[in-house]
Amino acid sequence: MSDRPRRKSRLVVLISGGGSNLQALINSCHQGKINADIVGVISNVAGVKGLQRATDANITATVVNHLDFQNRQEFDQQLAAEINLFNPDLVVLAGFMRILTPEFVDQFMGRMINIHPSLLPKYTGLNTHQRAIDAGDEIAGATVHFVTPELDGGPPILQGQVDISDQDTSVSLASKVLKIEHKIFPLAISWFCEHRLELVSHKVMFDGKALNESDLLYSDN
Numbered sequence: 001m002s003d004r005p006r007r008k009s010r011l012v013v014l015i016s017g018g019g020s021n022l023q024a025l026i027n028s029c030h031q032g033k034i035n036a037d038i039v040g041v042i043s044n045v046a047g048v049k050g051l052q053r054a055t056d057a058n059i060t061a062t063v064v065n066h067l068d069f070q071n072r073q074e075f076d077q078q079l080a081a082e083i084n085l086f087n088p089d090l091v092v093l094a095g096f097m098r099i100l101t102p103e104f105v106d107q108f109m110g111r112m113i114n115i116h117p118s119l120l121p122k123y124t125g126l127n128t129h130q131r132a133i134d135a136g137d138e139i140a141g142a143t144v145h146f147v148t149p150e151l152d153g154g155p156p157i158l159q160g161q162v163d164i165s166d167q168d169t170s171v172s173l174a175s176k177v178l179k180i181e182h183k184i185f186p187l188a189i190s191w192f193c194e195h196r197l198e199l200v201s202h203k204v205m206f207d208g209k210a211l212n213e214s215d216l217l218y219s220d221n
């Protein structure tokens, strides 16, 4: 294999809010931990902090407001068109709070990654932290996964865990989980950009081998 550095991947990041995961990705790209450039950020909500984070980092930031469209299909078509303008290698859903149509997902299958704030398959959908507390769980966490048409159901790549204490509220737990999100998301994306991750027949391949459940857990060591 040649020692020539591989070309940087092109990332488009989709957000709906604060964009702390986006910030973690911006920082990791700047630090060279991810061999990529974030070439565009798209939000479905105007005025959110994540858009400012993008602008501050000199990244093109666009709003495609779902309220401007008659239905999900029309929104998704416009969203796909905006994404494709950036010609991305990977589409990153970083706190993007919209359910996507199967037609949209199919276009980007194998090159679209999401982070979800629970230890999937537990707690797909919303209010994950309160649900984990209500269930009496002792651990919570986050999952990075390839996106498939099934909501939060795509094959997992990496999970990070945190302890739930007796004092935790959904707010304190969300902030603990965000910290681990900021570690596992850049790491998983760095693997994709190094061409170590691939989605083959709905299975995650890492360095050419199918990932097992025991491979999923992130550890700081």
Ligand code: GRF
Pocket: 015, 016, 017, 018, 019, 020, 021, 022, 050, 094, 095, 096, 115, 116, 117, 142, 178, 181
């Ligand atoms: C994160 O917890 C993410 O997992 C969830 O929404 C939150 C977004 O946070 N889908 P941020 O916008 O990245 O700060």
